Amino acid sequence: MKPRLVAVSPHLDDAAFSAGGTLAHYARDGGGVTVVTCFTGNVAQPRGFALACQLDKGLGPEVDYMALRRGEDERACQVIGATPVHLPFLEAPHRGYESAPALFGRRLATDDMADRLAPELARLVEGATLILGPLGIGDHVDHHIVREALERVADAERLCLWEDWPYLDRAERVPPDPDWIVDLDHELTAKRIAMCAAYESQLGFQFGGREAMEERLARIEQERFHAIPAPYPRKT
Numbered sequence: 001m002k003p004r005l006v007a008v009s010p011h012l013d014d015a016a017f018s019a020g021g022t023l024a025h026y027a028r029d030g031g032g033v034t035v036v037t038c039f040t041g042n043v044a045q046p047r048g049f050a051l052a053c054q055l056d057k058g059l060g061p062e063v064d065y066m067a068l069r070r071g072e073d074e075r076a077c078q079v080i081g082a083t084p085v086h087l088p089f090l091e092a093p094h095r096g097y098e099s100a101p102a103l104f105g106r107r108l109a110t111d112d113m114a115d116r117l118a119p120e121l122a123r124l125v126e127g128a129t130l131i132l133g134p135l136g137i138g139d140h141v142d143h144h145i146v147r148e149a150l151e152r153v154a155d156a157e158r159l160c161l162w163e164d165w166p167y168l169d170r171a172e173r174v175p176p177d178p179d180w181i182v183d184l185d186h187e188l189t190a191k192r193i194a195m196c197a198a199y200e201s202q203l204g205f206q207f208g209g210r211e212a213m214e215e216r217l218a219r220i221e222q223e224r225f226h227a228i229p230a231p232y233p234r235k236t
Contacts, residue, residue, distance in 0.1 A: 003031040003129040008121060008150055010134060010142040011091065012037050012069040013199040016076050017206070018162040019132055020192030021184040022223050024080045026130070028187070033082040036124050037073060038117055038146055040086040042066045043094050050093035057201050068201060076198035080191055087120055089113065092142050104139045111141075114148045122153035131159045132225070136232040137175065138167025151228060160225040166206050169216070175231055178224035193217050 005026045009015035015023065015035050027033045042064065046054060054065045070086050077084040095111055097103050125131050133150045134143040143164060150159060160180055168175075184192070193214050197203070200210075207213035 004034070004127065005031055005130045005132065006034045006036060006125045006128040007132040008125070008134075008146060009035060009037045010140070010146045011039055012066075012073040012086075013076075013196070013202050013206075014134060014143070014164065015132070015162075016192070016195040016199065017165040018134070019223055019225075020076075020195040021188040021220075022132070022162075022182045022225075023082060024188050024191035024195070025182055027080040027082060031129070033080060034085060034124075034128075035073070035077055035082050036085040036087065036121070038087050038121075039089050039091040039142055040066055040070055040073075041088040041090045041094075043090065046094070049098045049100075050091075053091075053093050057205055059201060065201075069199070072199045072201060076195040079194045079198065085124065087117075089117060092140075097141060103141055105141070107141055107144070111145075114145045114152075117145065117149040118152045121149050125150075125154055125158075128158060133159065133161055134164050135161040135175065135226055135230060137164040137171050137173070139232075140164075140167070156228040159228055161228070161230050163224050163226075166216075173232075175224070175226065179227040180225040182223045182225075184221055184223065189218060189220070 007015040007019060007023060023033050051061060059065060073084050092103055096108050131154045134147055136143050136147050163175055196213055197210055203210050203213050207216060
């Protein structure tokens with residue numbers, strides 16, 4: 001049986017931004033790669049802060065934002081032959097987090113998303129040789145929820161947590177030494193950049209544009225991962 005990697009991404013870009021080289025490495029070596037994205041559900045007419053998160057990417061209210069982003073994710077996965085899986089759960093701005101500071105603050109008492117997400121992830125990671133997910137650098141509530149759900153359902157021997165990009169570039173806290181390092185050669189760096197480039201709607205907001213993204217990622221020589229128990233405990 002071929003080894004199987006399952007990367008569990010909070011949003012439609014996190015896995016590629018944070019671990020695209022590692023996904024490409026696994027695929028190049030003949031392993032099956034699945035990228036599960038948790039928060040890809042649609043809201044027909046987003047309003048308030050949820051709509052603002054679309055408008056600040058230069059996309060008008062008439063655009064089906066999540067359909068556009070799911071298409072970007074499919075193109076990113078095609079770069080390395082990975083299988084995309086899109087779960088229908090809603091992002092934090094649709095769950096009562098009504099400002100940018102709220103996204104990076106404490107979890108709402110009414111937010112039961114980890115309870116809802118865990119059974120789905122248990123099904124999807126069953127039989128995986130290696131499971132990747134977010135460490136939680138940057139403290140985005142969705143990243144912490146995905147990490148918590150994974151810790152509930154994945155045994156520590158198979159679970160490794162990536163250093164969240166691009167949050168790592170501007171984080172106040174620097175992670176300690178990693179438990180696992182993947183060295184990126186020219187081909188893996190090129191694949192990571194190509195995957196990230198597929199998320200066109202996010203490049204300006206996250207990196208300052210495609211050229212800036214390519215320049216920054218070209219300088220990265222490693223992707224780093226942390227075993228459980230790991231730093232950056234979730235906020236509750």
